[in-house]
Amino acid sequence: MNASAAEPAAPPVILLVSGDELDVLADQFHRYEREYDVRAVRSAAEANAVLKGARRSGQPVAMIVTESRLPDEQMLMAMHDWRSLVPTARRLVVIPISRFGEESVSLRPYLQKGKFDTYLVLPQGRRDEEFHYAITELLSDWGATVATSEIDSVRIVTPDARPLALAIRDFLDRQGLPHRTYTPDSPQGQETLARLDGPPSYPLVHLTSGAFADRPVLMPTSTRELGAMIYGRPSDIEVDTVVDLAVVGAGPAGLAAAVYGASEGLSTVVIESEVIGGQAGTSSMIRNYLGFPRGISGQRLGQRARTQAIRFGARFFTGWPVVDLRPGAAGEPHTLVTDGGEVRARSVLVASGVAYRRLGVAPLEDLVGAGVHYGAAMTAAREMEDRDVYVVGGGNSAGQAAVHLSRFARSVTILIRREDLAATMSRYLIDEISWNPRIDVRPCTEIVDGGADDGGQLGWLQLCDVRTREEQRVAAGGLFLLIGAAPHCDWLPADVRRDEHGFVLTGREVPAECWVDGLPPENLGTCVPGVFAAGDIRAGSMKRVASASGEGASAVSLVHGYLEGLRVPPAP
Template identity: 40%
Template sequence: MTAPTRPARSAILTVDDDPGVSRAVARDLRRRYGDRHRVIRAESGRQALDTLREMTLRGELVAVMLADYRMPDMNGIEFLEQAMDLYPSARRVLLTAYADTGAAIDAINLVDLDHYLLKPWDPPEEKLYPVVDSLLDAWAATDHKRVPETKVIGHQWSARSSEVREFLARNQVPYRWYQVDEPEGERLLAAAGADGRTLPVVITTTGDALIAPSDAELADRVGLSTRPSERFYDLAIIGGGPAGLGAAVYGASEGLRTVLIERTATGGQAGQSSRIENYLGFPDGVSGAQLADRARRQATRFGAELITTRDVVGVEVNGSARTVRFADGDAIDAHAVILATGVSYRQLTAPGLDGFTGRGVYYGSALTEATNCAKQDIFIVGGANSAGQAAVFLARTARSVTIVVRAGSLAQSMSHYLIQQIAAIPNISVLTCTEVVEAHGGDHLEKITLRHNGTGEERTVDASYLFAFIGAAPRTDWLDGVVARDERGFVIAGPDLATGTALRDWPLDRQPYHLETNVPGVFVAGDVRCDSGKRVASAVGEGAMAVMLVHRYLERT
């Protein structure tokens, strides 16, 4: 007879930057609750938030969070405020000294604090356990159904397995990862009737097994919206990065029937960032995934329709309508279109690198692979903010992180605050005037050859992981013959149209609006626009501004 499966335990999370205090509170909690709950401890707010994000994706439950008030970088109130987005039903406790009771009282309103405890809490039988007991009882009485989780079985060095994990993570679909050669992975493969030769295998929350599914098939089966519900909209937005999401929020909130079409996942390159620290209103920084998730929820709350895994292959003018055509032959019409497709990372061209994509070489997927990078020597190619943010994030657990840039310094392309952070982290080093010229390995990346462009000196070093954040490729070939672009493929708009020949066939007697392309009613916003700011804030601003110009266009149509 098969033994009944024991239900997974919910977690109690404790956060304190003092290792002694952190161990003490975890010890006392385990003594009382260890048989019924997992007790997890973290020594910083950021470390705790990273842990919570991973737990969210795995569909795990958190019942109680206890955070110390006085922590550097992020205090307990700031941590709890961000943690609420991930686990809104978890009970929240602030650990304070007597002098901080005023702040604790203020936090009752700010983060809906359930309780504050004065340190020390000895004896715990009188000062700690009764409080936690009551909070656990209150949590158990609320609706906190376990988030159903999708299971992914694959190989660490399988490129498609990496892509599937990235797709699910960026679309905020909870999943659990199983290695194909682990006992549980083998058991799941057998239950799914798969032999493990074609990976990955995805088991949905309904128990269906998908063998190496495409993104579109995966999206359909995990509950993402993949087909528009209407044939005609006021506004169609192509691309779901910061510019597209900004346009969706403002378009839908102002009454336009708005649809946003995204090829992979909302957030764009910014959605892959571990932490954005120079975005207005987030003094402690915000992860790209968190920012994208908030924007997505905000847009849908206003009524915007978000469509994923649809590849747009053309925009046409059909009278007053603008037709958006998809790769599968389907199409929708709209009064106006905003192009917000952003840019993609350029591929490294050194010999050997192509064969290791997804098997040690990754383009902008540092978050998904971070757990595998612990105690490893990591190389990051690129000198923009995205590369710096990835370096700071990976340095927390990696043995070393080396940033490789062709330029003479990071100052040419990276924000000053990030350069300062990198300089203060001892296990991050920067190789300037250097590029990767060859990759080596068997079933995965093992070594890379570096060349100094000044001296020509080459050396080969061990490297299991290489993350590339280079260049900005707009990938706008599908606009050929319709929308004017510059020699690099970036879309020309507004006053810039007058400098070339794009206005030659302009059909109206007015000049194009600031973000309007050479096609009336087709606008552009964000990184895909020629000479754009290449920052999250400017992209969001352009998305909002494009909607204002859409209104102006519609009023005169």
């Protein structure tokens, strides 16, 4: 838990390591000295001394920037030692331009295995902004996933690490809202308590700045409730307004539809039950998404897409699950029903995504939020320092979670029921996991039991070999469950047909009795005219971020065609 320190913490270290090019690096990093403790050394041995000193004193290390050749040690060996000393630091290799052609090729296999985060050409002059763009991206990623916020635009006050407090922190992290956590007896906690009229119900959420500063202290009972308190109710839309496009779900598919729909003049509303970004928003680093050569976190991707959609006029309502869809008859508007109000729309895109399947082990379900987490739980990763952590799942989300957790945990074990990861995980992640000394993969294994330690947190797991049924009890400080996919569509009417697993049928997959004049609906169209589906919720989808984004964007062209058929011009 974060409490206000009596003295300001030491600034994070940026360590520069080079034999021949140190002066160039030091000159380039002069601009960061106001916010970071920039250290410059000429050898791997000196770098080791600096990093050991920082670790002893508790000073965070944000980044290590090293020349590709060092005078006293092979760079990759040094990088391995530095990763062991400060696993959360971002690692960058700079190559002089005279050697870039040769070394960029020889270092590429090690980059693919995750031995460092990226390599760049050593700057040739002043104001090399392409170089600094990469630096600030890496520092931003470090700040979002590792560092404790120094800004408390939102204060969370709680006496202990209860599950709801952790869930609220994760919600705020994914929304990009700076926050800190305080105990009730801290000065900040006392200030928050003084604003209450009655007895507190923890955790308390105090919005201290910006547009929310005049709001009372909140005592939410769920993250959905918090989202609704901050972002408003769907009933804020005027009763008589009929929007062109209502999007249910703000994962990659819904966000892409919001951007393209709003940018093309459609009045667009997005209703999200939990957090912007959907399941993809929990991914610590997506490295194979087009246009982001250094990767992008799901949190960042969701935040940027939301900002982009708002710029074009889309409206977002967070914390309001859609509980019913009432299709309009004969071209009349459809109605989406939430507990916070109704939205009437000429067209609807169902992009509500999927949820991770439940493990079904009762003692562990009781520990959700107390060491057991569904999804990557980015915020919880920080709490896993020096713990033995288990990840259940063989997909990309599980692989990304394991890599991120390895920056904090003593060990990470991926549990899968299959023989290996080849059929379910991208090759780049398999290679990165196989190299990482902190990550092991345990095949043909399932969890059959588990329990808490004396403090009420997860303490142990009972593992079972699915072939021999032999069991083993292991100590566990964290469990992250990323297994399978259950669709979010119980709220849909029977008119919107689904397959035997509950995924929405579209295009030629729709039963023939729903076809019109012998023709199936459009590729993303459902049985109900004007209702479309995209992303993971759709039967036959690829379950990848890029494909979901593509489907969301493609759906907008189908919406245009449908609205044209209604002969209704887009609302101004």
